[in-house]
Amino acid sequence: MAVITIGSSWTTGDQPTAAVLNAKWTNATFASGAVDGSTTALSSGAIIVKDLGVSAAKLATDAVTTAKIADLNVTEGKIAANAVTVAKMATTLDFSSNTLTLPAGNVTFAQVATAAVAEAAEVAAETSSKLVAANLMINHPGIAKCWGVVDESTFATTDSYNVTAAVDGGEGIVNITIPEMANTNYVVVATNQATDKDHNEVVVHTKTTTSFKLAVANTGNKINFVVYGDLA
Secondary structure (H helix, E strand, O other): OOOEEOOOOOOOOOOOOHHHHHHHHHOOEEOHHHOOOOOEEEEOOEEEEOOOOOOHHHOOOOOOOHHHOOOOOOOHHHOOOOOOOHHHOOOOOOOOOOOOOOOOOOOOHHHOOHHHEOOHHHHHHOOOOOEOOHHHHHHOOOOOOEEEEEEOOOOEEEEEEOOOEEEEOOOOEEEEEOOOEOOOOOEEEEEEEOOOOOOOOEEEEOOOOOEEEEEEOOOOOEEEEEEEOOEO
């Protein structure tokens, strides 16, 4: 199978002079035998690479460098599932001149690596700069463990957070049950919400890891309280 087609055919009497040879080869083109038809093809007598003709096997190892890839030309469709691993991600990101905006709903808490999320003990000890789940924020020592407003007339909480119960403990006494604390060294801040200028002192006593008592001189008002400390 011919590989090259010369510019003109030889005829009887032609002499292979320099001028004749130059004329025949100057106009020569490649023939069909010069291409394989799958990776290469002919175009006006020249050899070209066919569309989709360069397979992975034709590329040398490390042949495709960053410099050879046009900016913004690696699309999501070109990245295999799970191909971008933690090892391939930068440890730090520089946003000094740009802002990273993530599509709403595309990054969920479950997609954040476990190592990047603080555990309850780390939150309590303030030893971590990791992400903190909302349900673990209560473990931070600076956040209240519970709070409430108790109506002294009905001994019901008109509003509260993480308070197990508020029960009448007798004249001027309210028994408050709370989540279990690590010890009895927690702090209770309480005030008497009066409707006039009376100064009714609130006393905290009989603390256990799960309850405490609030005593007031005059009943009929509301007691506001908040608890700080370490949870068990």
